[in-house]
Amino acid sequence: MNLMEKDKKYVANTYKRFPVCLVRGEGSVVYDENGKRYIDMGSGIGVTSFGIADAKWQEAVTKQLGTLQHSSNLYYTEPCVRLAELLCEKTGMKKVFYANSGAEANENGIKAIRKYAAEHKGKEYYTIITLENSFHGRTLTTLAATGQDVFHKLYQPLTPGFISVPVDLNAVEEAVRDNKVAGIMMECIQGEGGVKALDEDFVKGVAELCRREDLVLLCDEVQSGNGRSGYMYSYMHYGIEPDVVTTAKGLAGGIPIGACLLNTRLKDIFGPGDLGSTFGGNPVACAGGVSIVERIDDDFLKEVTEKGKYLFDTFSNAEGIKNVSGMGLMMGLETEKPAGELASELIEKGVLVLTAKDKLRLLPALNIPMELLKEAAEIIIEACRPEAE
Numbered sequence: 291m292n293l294m295e296k297d298k299k300y301v302a303n304t305y306k307r308f309p310v311c312l313v314r315g316e317g318s319v320v321y322d323e324n325g326k327r328y329i330d331m332g333s334g335i336g337v338t339s340f341g342i343a344d345a346k347w348q349e350a351v352t353k354q355l356g357t358l359q360h361s362s363n364l365y366y367t368e369p370c371v372r373l374a375e376l377l378c379e380k381t382g383m384k385k386v387f388y389a390n391s392g393a394e395a396n397e398n399g400i401k402a403i404r405k406y407a408a409e410h411k412g413k414e415y416y417t418i419i420t421l422e423n424s425f426h427g428r429t430l431t432t433l434a435a436t437g438q439d440v441f442h443k444l445y446q447p448l449t450p451g452f453i454s455v456p457v458d459l460n461a462v463e464e465a466v467r468d469n470k471v472a473g474i475m476m477e478c479i480q481g482e483g484g485v486k487a488l489d490e491d492f493v494k495g496v497a498e499l500c501r502r503e504d505l506v507l508l509c510d511e512v513q514s515g516n517g518r519s520g521y522m523y524s525y526m527h528y529g530i531e532p533d534v535v536t537t538a539k540g541l542a543g544g545i546p547i548g549a550c551l552l553n554t555r556l557k558d559i560f561g562p563g564d565l566g567s568t569f570g571g572n573p574v575a576c577a578g579g580v581s582i583v584e585r586i587d588d589d590f591l592k593e594v595t596e597k598g599k600y601l602f603d604t605f606s607n608a609e610g611i612k613n614v615s616g617m618g619l620m621m622g623l624e625t626e627k628p629a630g631e632l633a634s635e636l637i638e639k640g641v642l643v644l645t646a647k648d649k650l651r652l653l654p655a656l657n658i659p660m661e662l663l664k665e666a667a668e669i670i671i672e673a674c675r676p677e678a679e
């Protein structure tokens with residue numbers, strides 16, 4: 291039995307895998323078991339922020355691994371504190387709670403919203419408004435927050451107290467008027483929903499509404515965060531100040547981590563015993579996180595923006611590409627050919643891409659060299675061109 295057959299036999303069949311077995315990589319290039327080379331335009335799903343086996347990241351992680359791989363949260367460790375300090379310095383947020391994934395970060399963010407509302411307005415103010423087409427995770431509560439029915443069907447009843455409304459300020463205001471609302475949760479760039487950056491007036495309007503009505507605003511930066519959009523967090527593009535920021539994916543460069551950042555208003559909402567996680571704040575994950583976040587400075591973000599602009603301009607004029615969306619190195623391509631077919635065709639041609647809804651989605655490593663980006667863009671354009679069929 292080969293590896294793919296064994297996987298089918300022993301691993302739960304929850305992913306539609308491509309017939310590729312990856313064995314190693316270097317930066318933005320990965321190789322399969324036959325030695326075939328691929329340019330990695332997905333970086334996991336926006337996880338390996340500095341590519342595969344990045345030297346600085348590897349050094350930070352392996353050093354920590356050989357020093358102290360775990361501590362319970364009953365003790366202090368340096369990487370956990372240093373990463374929280376860096377995150378607060380780069381955002382102006384005041385405190386960090388660590389989890390192990392995006393869904394978990396959101397679960398804790400949701401708890402922050404509910405606790406704040408219960409204490410400030412009353413326990414009946416528990417409803418959280420989310421947006422249609424959003425994605426916030428796969429736990430029963432984050433599924434309830436996710437505004438896409440397709441994920442809900444067979445998992446009822448989901449956690450009550452979530453309402454998804456269209457991306458329309460009137461709809462949000464109406465939901466706030468008609469319900470006892472605790473807060474609003476949104477991705478400024480909807481990732482799984484098709485790489486859609488929300489409209490500026492809408493985002494600013496929601497932030498203003500939250501201030502006016504004393505609602506907690508949570509920005510889900512699980513996918514769009516940690517430099518991906520050309521900003522440290524994509525909400526910064528809109529000039530708003532959320533109360534809670536959740537993030538994960540690229541934060542530790544490829545090691546499981548999640549973080550829930552709390553601003554001045556919410557920093558003391560939790561006390562001992564309110565939240566907990568065996569692995570949250572793990573020193574190896576945090577050491578990885580420090581080595582990533584330390585390097586996301588203004589110059590680096592400028593490079594991400596420039597690379598994003600290069601891709602945007604290149605794809606905007608390409609035949610067979612109807613629309614280009616996203617921000618920085620988080621990009622969606624609406625193509626004439628079906629995205630799923632293109633993804634398979636691109637594997638043949640040596641480029642790994644992602645899809646989101648009916649689009650091709652690109653989330654390359656943030657430090658992908660320009661030559662590789664150009665090489666991948668040419669191959670993608672060639673594949674998208676209708677004559678290439």
Ligand SMILES: Cc1ncc(COP(=O)(O)O)c(C=O)c1O
Binds near residue numbers: 425427477510513538
């Ligand atoms: C915006 C957003 N939130 C939450 C999640 C869930 O993250 P995880 O898969 O790490 O639980 C995702 C994953 O794709 C995401 O894109």
